[in-house]
Amino acid sequence: MNRPEPLTITEESTVSKEEIISEIMQDYGDDTLHLVFTYVKNLATAEDLTQEIFIKCYEKLEQFNHQSSIKTWLYRIASNHCKDYLRSWQYRKIVLNEKIGNETPSNSKQVEEEVIANKQEKSLSYAVMSLPVKYREVVVLHYYEEMTLTEISSVTKVNVNTLKTRLKRAKELLKNKMKKEV
Amino acid sequence: MNEPMKNLRSEMKKTVFKGVSFSDERKSAVLETIRKKQSHTTIWKEDTILAVLESIRYQSKHGYDISTDLYRKREISFHKREGELYTLLHTLEAQDLIRSNWIDEKKYYLIHKKGLKYLASCEQGEYRKSVELSHTVEEARW
Numbered sequence: 001m002n003r004p005e006p007l008t009i010t011e012e013s014t015v016s017k018e019e020i021i022s023e024i025m026q027d028y029g030d031d032t033l034h035l036v037f038t039y040v041k042n043l044a045t046a047e048d049l050t051q052e053i054f055i056k057c058y059e060k061l062e063q064f065n066h067q068s069s070i071k072t073w074l075y076r077i078a079s080n081h082c083k084d085y086l087r088s089w090q091y092r093k094i095v096l097n098e099k100i101g102n103e104t105p106s107n108s109k110q111v112e113e114e115v116i117a118n119k120q121e122k123s124l125s126y127a128v129m130s131l132p133v134k135y136r137e138v139v140v141l142h143y144y145e146e147m148t149l150t151e152i153s154s155v156t157k158v159n160v161n162t163l164k165t166r167l168k169r170a171k172e173l174l175k176n177k178m179k180k181e182v
Numbered sequence: 183m184n185e186p187m188k189n190l191r192s193e194m195k196k197t198v199f200k201g202v203s204f205s206d207e208r209k210s211a212v213l214e215t216i217r218k219k220q221s222h223t224t225i226w227k228e229d230t231i232l233a234v235l236e237s238i239r240y241q242s243k244h245g246y247d248i249s250t251d252l253y254r255k256r257e258i259s260f261h262k263r264e265g266e267l268y269t270l271l272h273t274l275e276a277q278d279l280i281r282s283n284w285i286d287e288k289k290y291y292l293i294h295k296k297g298l299k300y301l302a303s304c305e306q307g308e309y310r311k312s313v314e315l316s317h318t319v320e321e322a323r324w
Contacts, residue, residue, distance in 0.1 A: 018216055034202060128190065
């Protein structure tokens with residue numbers, strides 16, 4: 001008599017998938033959190049979002065095609081997740097509330113306020129943090145996360161030439177900011 | 183402008199990102215969530231599968247009938263979590279061991295060829311190896 005086919009459709013790779021995520025978090029946890037922080041400028045939010053990003057990675061691990069590096073792939077997920085958040089109603093509501101109730105110190109303004117408080121106006125870091133998001137993004141990815149423009153292009157899906165222009169413009173803006181403050 | 187930019191990484195680490203680190207607690211929280219997602223894959227005991235198949239061997243039954251049948255046989259795997267019986271039924275159906283049809287707004291299940299084969303081979307003790315069945319029904323994410 002024929003043996004029935006074994007009835008297994010368990011995901012054999014579940015354990016190793018968990019290990020992979022654990023390793024990615026070990027290697028890129030801090031850098032990812034820093035990247036996320038530059039988008040949302042609030043530590044608690046950045047930590048929550050980073051957590052969600054790694055869970056997303058777990059869910060999408062099968063889709064990673066090894067054509068890009070794991071770092072590029074991870075940052076693409078991270079950058080998209082942050083932009084989704086910045087576009088979300090939840091975030092806009094916070095910003096709106098801050099505009100209305102201006103007397104209470106706001107979370108997203110926290111960075112700028114710290115700048116004044118600590119008299120660190122001259123610091124380049126804070127100047128970078130105060131750039132509009134599309135310039136901030138390219139500066140952080142290029143100079144902080146040390147990615148090439150081609151890599152940034154695959155993270156943000158923005159044309160390399162456009163990125164070059166943005167980087168140039170960003171540096172001009174920074175130069176002006178620094179000059180004003182000196 | 184290029185010179186100061188080169189030091190941006192170390193400068194940001196000292197200022198904006200000072201003490202900003204993805205903590206071990208946060209990492210564990212991620213792994214905990216992942217594990218919870220994995221445990222959606224339930225592994226049923228072979229005896230439970232056999233009891234269900236036997237219950238619908240000669241006549242089709244709906245879920246509640248199967249459930250009482252199992253209870254009578256002292257198969258209590260689904261005790262207090264009766265809903266999981268339906269998950270198992272769906273899995274068995276997806277794997278073509280059983281068939282179902284709707285009569286008067288109730289779904290009746292009946293064993294199918296592949297299920298009979300499976301049952302027969304188990305009875306002959308040829309296929310006593312533990313069998314894992316996992317369901318592919320993913321819970322809707324909020």
